Amino acid sequence: MARAINRLSARTVQTLTEPGRHADGDGLYLVVDEGGGKRWVYLYRLAGRRREMGLGPLRTVSLAQAREQAGRARALAAQGQDPVEARQAAAPLPESEPARTAPTFGQVADTFMDSRAADWRNAKHRQQWRNTLTTYAADLWVKPVSEIETPDVLAALRPIWREKPETATRVRGRIERILDAAKVEGHREGENPARWRGHLEHTLPKPGKLSRGHHTAMPYAEVPAFLTSLRERPGDSARALELLILTAARSGEIRGMRADEADLESAVWTVPAERMKGGRTHRVPLSRAALDLLAPRLAAIGQDDLVFTNTKGGMLSDMVFEALYRRAKVDGVTTHGFRSSFRDWVGDETEFPREIAEAALAHLVGDEVELAYGRGDALEKRRQLMDLWASFVAAESGAASRKASRSR
Template structure:
């Protein structure tokens, strides 16, 4: 501070500057006007105003503009305003730097792809591997629920509050839809962030904070799918075999394999291993997201051979228009046969009850045949195909039972 007279050049008039002095001054230096205002000259035409202040013991220089754009009077007014801010505890230099960084970040976000663009790119990438159901549901659910709120936002702009805004209206009334939409948003966001960014936290993650903010859901009642008693299955299969149409044939195949509706509706030829007499369902179509090998009994293989004659396209079971059947097609068959009181999914329960009460196969074999969650490592072993032949024997016995009207076959054998 004491060396100021030696360090800073002044005009011939001590104290405050005058407009004519400013216009004529060309010698490089810092020229004080008083109260922290300086004219900084770096060349004949390069002259700028700056406010010198101290903040937390450190010297700061805050630019106020060029003398070409800012007059002496305007510079003094700006200096006075800056002094007031410093007295209020504002570090002008740090604030200006933060503003530049925020502007830069905003420009980066503006140039970044929007959530909708990221979502559409993800859908295009996965399209060829998805089932018809996925192809229909992903775009439609995001368009309806996500895009109106976050479609035009960059990934970095999405906050948990946005996710709450999307989910709150459907969290109770459309429980499964809300779960799927949240999961899809989370997946797309995760796909578009740096894998090495350990600080990142996905805003669509179902955190405790988000769960507590969302409406409390009532406990979900356990719904059992109405099933046909296994004692009635042989006579039912006789009636079903006489029913016309591919949907009836598809239902027979579903019962013989004890698979889920969507797995059969979306079955395609590339999944069938005819020499091995097996059907390998890829994980993306399975509830447990793991590949499932289904041993095909002789009647099931006969249906495959029947469908292959004159087949066109990838789908094994095509509707009359050559496309994919609706998942309600088999329900319509049940209605026509007078069995509208049972569900298609209920046949899995029928099979499970028959296998438990009428056979001596281990739990692991029965659970693996139904592609249930692995309760034990033994179940996992049967599911992975290490003991496929035991499951093949079980499905063969099931087919034999279904083909024997009026008989109760008990298949008790060593496992």
């Protein structure tokens, strides 16, 4: 049976948001990255090995142009020629300039970080650099450093500039330093497209005027309807966000969750200290809804495996949740804000004391004396609270605005 070709349409490629590869046929794929970037790749086999050829980002290469490029590459591969090598050989160069391939932004970044490893406080600092750049500047990471221009930098910064101002400011500064290093090494020319003064300051609002501190939260009365719509969406990102809402956990705690952390028999999820913001082990009571979500997933994976993964089997990016909000047409909401939604609900709709609510959020409450005597984590009282919250967001408790009457 002949394989279907031309599966995608011009409208489809513009509206696709699900991360992963989307086949057009005959080896041509549109790749949607976790951060929302879109690019074309052509997959082919040569000498028994599968190879990949980048055809450019969707913003500059249309569907018709991608098909044309893939067709030329396909013809070369059929003749036993490597289309990537053929493209490189055909690139025009002045006779006085030696042939060379510009390194990618990621290659320059790795070299830059390696050269400064001894000056940085610890390995975690280097990892933070790499994590922020690969997460929020994923499209830049794989792009030749000589081709990066202002629109590329803005495409990386704009999605997080208002929602995550401190992170965005760090990312911009790190991009600027990598591009400066690339210029010194002779890999690019001209002004730095990530510089702030006299350049991006005319396009982006000043960091000092951005909102800080509080994360925009969805009003708790709207969470049940949002959760209902979320449950209709497939994929690990939707299930991860659902569990985040049910447990009032932080994004990193959910995305880094491994199978052996959840004990279904005792209905407890134990988050290790190294993954907690406060550096203390945290036990999370699992409601029936949370157990129903986790049970089939845990049965299908190994004890050391991540519970939620991206299309490559790695940890989900925080950006996938933002993609869910866009698809659900929910504006101005942050993932961390669901913890605030939970906290507001506890205070407005239940009689549970402040200490229990704060313990559910893994917050330390009180002075040193109170903390010294309050060594317990009130697990069973918190279990009652999380069961009630799960019922509320699942609309199982009747009228959402009714005062909770569960005994403390």
